[in-house]
Structure formats: C-alpha cells, structure tokens
Amino acid sequence: MTVVAAPALACGPDRDCTIGNRTYRIAMPEGHDGKTKVGAIVFSHGYRGSAAGLMKNRNLRRTVSDMGLAFIALKSEGDDWILPNAPRHMDSDGSAEFEYVDAVIADAANRKPIDTSRMMASGFSAGGMMTWNLACARPNLFAGFAPISGTFWQKPPRSCSGPAASIIHIHGNNDPTVPLDGRPILNTRQGKVSDALDMYRAFGGFKKAAPTKTSRLTCDNSVNREGDLLNLCIFEGGHSFRSEYLRYAWRVFETAGRL
Numbered sequence: 001m002t003v004v005a006a007p008a009l010a011c012g013p014d015r016d017c018t019i020g021n022r023t024y025r026i027a028m029p030e031g032h033d034g035k036t037k038v039g040a041i042v043f044s045h046g047y048r049g050s051a052a053g054l055m056k057n058r059n060l061r062r063t064v065s066d067m068g069l070a071f072i073a074l075k076s077e078g079d080d081w082i083l084p085n086a087p088r089h090m091d092s093d094g095s096a097e098f099e100y101v102d103a104v105i106a107d108a109a110n111r112k113p114i115d116t117s118r119m120m121a122s123g124f125s126a127g128g129m130m131t132w133n134l135a136c137a138r139p140n141l142f143a144g145f146a147p148i149s150g151t152f153w154q155k156p157p158r159s160c161s162g163p164a165a166s167i168i169h170i171h172g173n174n175d176p177t178v179p180l181d182g183r184p185i186l187n188t189r190q191g192k193v194s195d196a197l198d199m200y201r202a203f204g205g206f207k208k209a210a211p212t213k214t215s216r217l218t219c220d221n222s223v224n225r226e227g228d229l230l231n232l233c234i235f236e237g238g239h240s241f242r243s244e245y246l247r248y249a250w251r252v253f254e255t256a257g258r259l
Helices: 051-056 058-066 095-111 125-137 193-204 244-255
Strands: 016-018 022-027 038-044 070-074 116-123 143-146 167-172 216-224 229-235
Touching: 016 051, 022 051, 022 058, 022 095, 022 244, 038 095, 038 125, 051 070, 058 244, 070 095, 095 116, 095 125, 116 125, 116 244, 125 143, 125 193, 125 244, 143 244, 167 193, 167 244, 193 229, 229 244
Parallel strands: 038 070, 038 116, 116 143, 143 167, 167 229
Antiparallel strands: 016 022, 022 070, 216 229
8 A cells, every 4th residue: 555645734824834943823815826925914922922822813813814914923932022121031132033033034935925025013012022122123124113012121222223114103091011101020120112212213313293093093193204104102991902903003104105
C-alpha cells in the first residue's frame, strides 16, 4: 500500500507562522483571490494576550476583512512586550521587539500578497504601548499608527527616529487600568498620554487643526507641514476597545492621503 504524506498545514488565522523563536498569525480578507495585493492592519495584543486570541475575536476579524485588509496579529515572547521602562524590563531599549516586527512584515509579505505601503499599526492597552514605541522607532514601517488605551511606560523618550509619523491615539476618559494621567505599576509607572503627545507634537512640528467628532469619539487634532496627523480621540468609558476604532483611524489616514 502506498502512503501519501499529508501536505504541511500553512500558517494563517488558525495556525502560527514561525520566525525564529517567535510567532504571529495572519488572516486575509474573506474571499480573497490569493493574488491581489491588499493593505494590512498589524495589531499588538494586551498584557497576557495572544495572536490566537485576537484571531478568535470574530467582530475584530470581520471588521478588518470587510475593510478589504489583511489582519496580522503579533505575539509577545512572554506575557508582555519588552519595552523601555516596562515592569521587569526597565533596562530594555525595545530593539528585540522592533526587530521582531521587521521580521514579521518581511515574512508576511513573502507568504501573502501584502501591500506594505498600506499598513497601519495598532494595539490595545499594552499593545497600545507597543504601538507608540513602534511609531517612535519605526516611523517608516507603517503609513499610520493607532494606539488604543496605551502609551509609553514612565515617560516618553526625549526624541524619536525621523521622520514624523501619523498617529491617532484613542482612549477612554474614565480608564482605571491605563488612566490618561498614568499610574504606578510595580517599580515603574504608566506614562501620561499628554506627555507623549506634547513630546511628539514638538518633535514633528505639529500645529492645532480643527477638532472633529463622531458618535463615540471627540478628537483634538494636529497637523504638520508634511500633512502628518497627531490626533487625540477620547470616548466616554473605561478600559475598552471597539473594532470600529480601527475602521475610523484607517478612514482618517486614508482621507489625509497617508494610505
């Protein structure tokens, strides 16, 4: 009897993609033909989260798919991202995480038809902290950054790698877990969102623009000479996330010509 080996299972939404000792997951939009290049949302999970957990969020997956985008879910090596001033990682410079994201983008674009010029980085809570750090360290890797309910640990860096990126920060006005004004955590503290925005506003030469409002978000907006955005969008509520925030941020970046 002839035994035919089963084909190796390809990585995707239900199976890890492996790069070195790290992993991530990827989902293409529903009905994708396997050839047409699409943009992507690259998402960082919160504390003790996972790429597998993000992929099980049906509303999140459906939202990104309906936008015609790939969804790339990152995975920290342990429970949390190894970022500057983070608990238990006070002396980290974040380079291991940034190099991991570089590798994920290269690997994903090799496996799938990803348009790397149309990618937005986002994340919730600790993933929002990861997103702010990426905006500072890898501004050219993404067309826009949308951190949600997370900022730098302790305080923002004195400066960032140039050029300035486009950032839309989204946060609840009554967040007890990651308050807008920060709070102590072990031997460090969560930073103030206002400090991050002040640093980046000076770094990128951002000036006040007209405020905007949706049914859920009230936004204070800034723009610089190059047309980059730096917006703070507040919603009424606590430490929560809605998939519609990704759709909102993408649309704003797209309208501004960033995507």
